[in-house]
Amino acid sequence: MDDRSTVDVADVAEEWEIRGSSTPFQGRVTGVRTEEVRMPDGSWARRDYQTHPGSVSVLALDDRQRVLILRQYRHPVRQRLWELPAGLLDVPGENPLHAAQRELYEEAHCKAGSWRVLVDFYTSPGGTDEALRLFLATDLAEAEGERYEAHGEELELESARVPVEELIRLIHAGELHNPTLITGTLAVHAALHGPGGLDALRPADAPWPARPFI
Structure with a gap:
């Protein structure tokens, strides 16, 4: 058995080498790219x-260790999901920090005095x-001033503040399914109980190689 402590x-x-790339669809924000990628055995495989x-x-955590969550309709899965502002x-x-602050204001009419990076991840890298x-x-x-004027699915946003421990229970019970909420809840629970607590987290302007910013 490998000694994983040395890895x-x-x-x-x-x-990996690419021999062809095209964009058969481009929407307003996202698109679909098709590429042929060379595999380790020398063959070529199509990846869309x-x-x-x-x-x-944003995982907004209040002084009672409750998380601000929102519920809205998500058409692809035909469910109203509890989520984090995003x-x-x-x-x-x-x-990215300015974008997160904007989302917290627009979706929850809330502001925060302290910001840190909780976790970076790829939502579905396959x-x-x-x-x-x-x-x-x-x-x-x-937040100060007028509330942001919602539109579309955001017109029916529900909000709640739920203790971290209760969210953990609901995740394990299979009651919550949004991947960012699940990832954030488990990450903040680990940070709260880990060495250094929340102060050990990275600063809000920490480098982000996946999406470099100025």
Whole structure:
């Protein structure tokens, strides 16, 4: 059996040879790309995947260790899912932190005095290049000014604040299914109980190689 303690457990950048690339569909934000990729045995395999500008999300944690969650309808799965505030990085050149702050204001009319990076991940790396940065927001307060005028599916947003431990129970019971909510809840639970607590998390402007920003 391999001694896993000697393995460098970290993802690394790599790109296999491509001999053809096309974009058979391009929507307003996302598209579909088709590429032929050389396999280790020398053969060529077709890969179709969704191109995506990237996303940000916010786990807003209050002083009672409750998480701000929102529920909205998601048509592809025909369900109303509990989720975290989130949005696309569809404004050219926008800093991810600024995008996250905007989403927290627009979707929850909330602001935060402290921001950290909770976790970075690819939402579904076998089928899309979407990268998501999930921020932890603490020291919460209601935002000033008028509420953002919602539209579309956001007109029926529901909100709740649920303790971290209760979210953990609901995840394990199979009652919650949004991957960002699940990832964020497990990550913040680990951070709360880990060495250094929340202070050990990366700063909000930490490098993000998947989506470099200025």
